[in-house]
Each structure stands twice: as C-alpha cells, then as structure tokens.
Amino acid sequence: MTALYRALGLMSGTSMDGIDLALIKTDGEQVVERIAAGSMNYSDAFRARLKQGLVDARSITQRDERIGILEKLEHDLTLLHAVAVQDFLFAQGLSADDVDVIGFHGQTVLHRPDDALTVQIGDGALLAQETGIDVVYDMRAEDMRHCGQGAPLIPAYHAALAHNLEQQPDMPVVFVNIGGISNLTYVDETGRLAAFDSGPGNMLIDQWMELHGQGSFDAGGALALSGKTDAALAAHYLGNAFFTGNQRRSLDRGDFAVPSIGVVSVEDGARTLAYVAAASILQSASHLPQKPRSYVVSGGGRKNAAIMSELSALAKAEGVVVIDADSAGLDGDSMEAEAWGYLAVRSLKGLPLTYPSTTGCDTPVSGGVLVKA
Ligand SMILES: Nc1ncnc2c1ncn2[C@@H]1O[C@H](COP(=O)(O)OP(=O)(O)OP(=O)(O)O)[C@@H](O)[C@H]1O
Numbered sequence: 001m002t003a004l005y006r007a008l009g010l011m012s013g014t015s016m017d018g019i020d021l022a023l024i025k026t027d028g029e030q031v032v033e034r035i036a037a038g039s040m041n042y043s044d045a046f047r048a049r050l051k052q053g054l055v056d057a058r059s060i061t062q063r064d065e066r067i068g069i070l071e072k073l074e075h076d077l078t079l080l081h082a083v084a085v086q087d088f089l090f091a092q093g094l095s096a097d098d099v100d101v102i103g104f105h106g107q108t109v110l111h112r113p114d115d116a117l118t119v120q121i122g123d124g125a126l127l128a129q130e131t132g133i134d135v136v137y138d139m140r141a142e143d144m145r146h147c148g149q150g151a152p153l154i155p156a157y158h159a160a161l162a163h164n165l166e167q168q169p170d171m172p173v174v175f176v177n178i179g180g181i182s183n184l185t186y187v188d189e190t191g192r193l194a195a196f197d198s199g200p201g202n203m204l205i206d207q208w209m210e211l212h213g214q215g216s217f218d219a220g221g222a223l224a225l226s227g228k229t230d231a232a233l234a235a236h237y238l239g240n241a242f243f244t245g246n247q248r249r250s251l252d253r254g255d256f257a258v259p260s261i262g263v264v265s266v267e268d269g270a271r272t273l274a275y276v277a278a279a280s281i282l283q284s285a286s287h288l289p290q291k292p293r294s295y296v297v298s299g300g301g302r303k304n305a306a307i308m309s310e311l312s313a314l315a316k317a318e319g320v321v322v323i324d325a326d327s328a329g330l331d332g333d334s335m336e337a338e339a340w341g342y343l344a345v346r347s348l349k350g351l352p353l354t355y356p357s358t359t360g361c362d363t364p365v366s367g368g369v370l371v372k373a
C-alpha cells in the first residue's frame with residue numbers, strides 16, 4: 001500500500017471572506033479520507049485591506065513584486081493563516097506532529113493568464129516557521145511556465161473524488177464550484193477530465209450588495225428571490241467574449257464589472273446576477289466534451305436559493321440533474337481546502353497538478369514550492 005499523508009489544505013478564495021481549512025488523509029492518488037474541516041472569517045477591516053491589495057496589485061508586472069500595501073499584507077495574511085492553523089489543530093485536539101504537510105494557496109491578488117502572470121500572496125517560509133509544519137505553496141506558477149492558465153487546479157482533486165463518492169451520480173458528472181468565480185470539472189466513465197472556469201459566481205452579487213449597503217452577500221438569496229431578472233442586463237453579461245473565445249479557461253475577479261447603481265432596482269439586480277451565475281454555468285458547459293448527466297454543486301453559491309433554482313430549472317430543461325455536494329456525501333464548503341491538501345501531496349510526489357485538458361498546459365505539470373519546517 002502506498003504511504004498516506006495527513007495533509008492540511010488552506011484556501012483563501014476570490015470571495016475574500018476568510019480562510020477555509022481541511023485535513024485529509026491521502027496518497028495523492030485515488031485514496032482520500034476527509035478527517036476534519038473548519039474556517040476562520042476575516043474581519044471587515046482585513047477584508048478592506050485585501051481589497052486595497054487587489055488595487056495595488058494592478059501595477060504588478062513581475063510576480064514577486066510587492067507594491068504598496070502588498071508586502072505588509074502578505075506578512076499579515078500569512079500570520080492569520082498561522083493563527084487559523086493553530087486554532088484548528090487546538091479545536092481538533094491535534095498538534096503540529098499530526099500533520100505531514102500544509103497545502104497553502106494564499107490570496108490571489110492578480111490573475112492575467114494572457115500575460116502568463118498570476119500572483120498569490122502568502123509567505124510559505126513564514127507559515128512553515130510559525131506552524132512547525134512543512135508547507136507546499138505557489139502551486140499555480142509552474143503550470144504557467146508550461147503555457148497553462150494557472151487555474152483551475154481543483155480538477156485533479158475532483159477526479160479523485162469521482163472515484164470516492166458514496167452515491168455514484170449519473171456519468172458524465174460535472175463538479176461545479178460556485179465561489180466568487182465558478183468553475184467546472186467534467187469526469188466521464190473513461191476517466192476523461194476537462195475543466196475550466198465557467199463565469200462569475202458570487203462576486204458580482206457580493207459587490208452589488210456592498211454597493212447598496214446591504215452587507216457583503218445576499219444571505220440565502222433572499223433579496224434575489226424578491227426580484228426579477230432583467231433580460232438586457234443578463235444578456236450584457238452572457239454576451240461577454242469569455243463565453244465564446246477559444247482561450248476560455250480561467251478568469252480574474254476584474255474580468256466582469258458590477259452593474260452601476262440605478263441600472264436596475266437592488267432586488268432585480270440581485271436576481272439578474274443570480275441568473276447570470278446559473279446561466280453562465282450552462283453556457284460554459286456547452287463547451288465540454290459531452291453533455292453531462294449530473295452536476296455536483298459546491299461552494300458558497302449553493303446556499304443562494306435563487307442561483308440554485310435558476311440552475312436547477314436550466315439544467316432540467318437539458319435533462320441534467322443538479323445535486324448538492326453535501327447530499328453526494330461531500331463537503332461543499334471545504335472542497336477547495338481539501339484540494340489544496342491533496343495537491344500538496346501530489347507536489348511532494350512529483351505527480352501532475354494540471355493537464356492540457358484542465359489549464360491548457362502543454363504537458364501534465366507538477367508544481368508547488370516545498371518549505372521544510
Ligand atoms: N448563506 C449564504 N447565502 C448566500 N450566499 C452565500 C451564503 N454563504 C456564502 N455565500 C456566498 O458564497 C461566497 C463564498 O463562497 P466560497 O467560499 O465558495 O468562495 P471562494 O472560495 O472565496 O471563491 P473561489 O471559489 O472563487 O475562490 C460568499 O462571498 C457569498 O457570496
């Protein structure tokens with residue numbers, strides 16, 4: 001039997017709502033045992049600093065540049081991850097010795113795949129020092145050196161999950177992650193893998209809510225459910241070149257702009273953006289190798305009832321079943337964090353993290369930087 005590693009994945013996603021943590025036991029191949037998961041929310045003040053970081057990052061031309069507040073932000077973000085790890089281990093009754101490796105994503109502050117530039121802040125050496133645990137980080141860069149788009153990386157993990165589901169969904173199955181940005185992974189009976197980002201997920205909804213002083217997200221999709229879809233606004237988003245272009249693989253937060261205030265009512269805006277989140281999944285799925293038979297949905301967007309009802313209706317019209325990841329025996333909140341633990345182990349073993357069919361790289365590519373504690 002191949003060695004199993006206890007891997008702790010840490011994800012700070014594009015929504016910038018906090019840090020997700022997940023401990024798994026895995027061989028980095030077919031074996032995945034989910035052990036525990038947790039999260040630590042960012043304060044409003046820290047989230048505001050992250051947003052400033054995105055602004056400052058716009059002038060980066062070399063991926064190790066840390067302009068404006070980015071140097072201090074990277075340091076503080078890393079220390080917050082160290083605190084999240086310590087709190088998580090304490091809550092689980094574990095210690096650093098119980099973890100073989102941390103898979104550290106950090107925070108994406110800039111993603112320009114067309115310029116082969118992707119920047120995640122997060123200091124792997126500092127995290128290893130603070131936690132006393134080996135850290136694998138910076139897992140997107142090597143893919144870009146091989147002409148890949150540096151994202152999405154979760155498909156390798158989805159492929160492993162497809163073999164581990166308690167209830168096998170109808171194949172081909174598509175894993176749908178509705179985060180700030182959404183992405184799709186297609187897996188069929190032959191093990192064929194295809195993946196790409198599919199469009200805006202929650203990020204426009206979150207920005208729309210903030211613009212109207214209605215908090216940072218549409219809880220349960222309640223506001224959206226009280227509005228109606230504005231066809232012209234929806235068509236504006238769904239007509240974006242991303243959906244038709246042949247380089248359509250990965251997205252940056254900046255690729256879609258929130259509607260201006262007053263274009264539609266706040267309720268109709270929330271509904272329209274929920275519709276766009278759902279419809280862009282279907283629109284992108286039309287580029288998959290074959291029509292899927294089921295969607296397994298994870299990410300915070302599955303808690304927005306307007307997104308889910310739009311998605312279910314659109315999928316039903318195409319004969320595709322929508323399943324919540326949790327009802328498939330998975331954890332829809334911590335899947336990305338699990339993936340980063342899994343990918344860290346693959347990195348240790350020199351196994352590919354990405355494939356030509358997932359990021360567009362020219363050959364299967366491993367990656368990640370290891371820092372020993
Ligand atoms: N109860 C809820 N009701 C509605 N929406 C929710 C709820 N909880 C979370 N969300 C949405 O999900 C978002 C967070 O989702 P998630 O954590 O999957 O994103 P992320 O991992 O940061 O993004 P990405 O996958 O793009 O990196 C929040 O910003 C919010 O919009």
Ligand SMILES: CC(=O)N[C@H]1[C@@H]2OC[C@@H](O2)[C@@H](O)[C@@H]1O[C@H](C)C(=O)O
Binds near residue numbers: 013111181
């Ligand atoms: C550059 C970057 O951080 N991209 C994220 C983002 O958030 C969702 C989507 O866009 C995906 O491509 C990716 O994250 C996931 C976890 C991934 O790489 O698989």
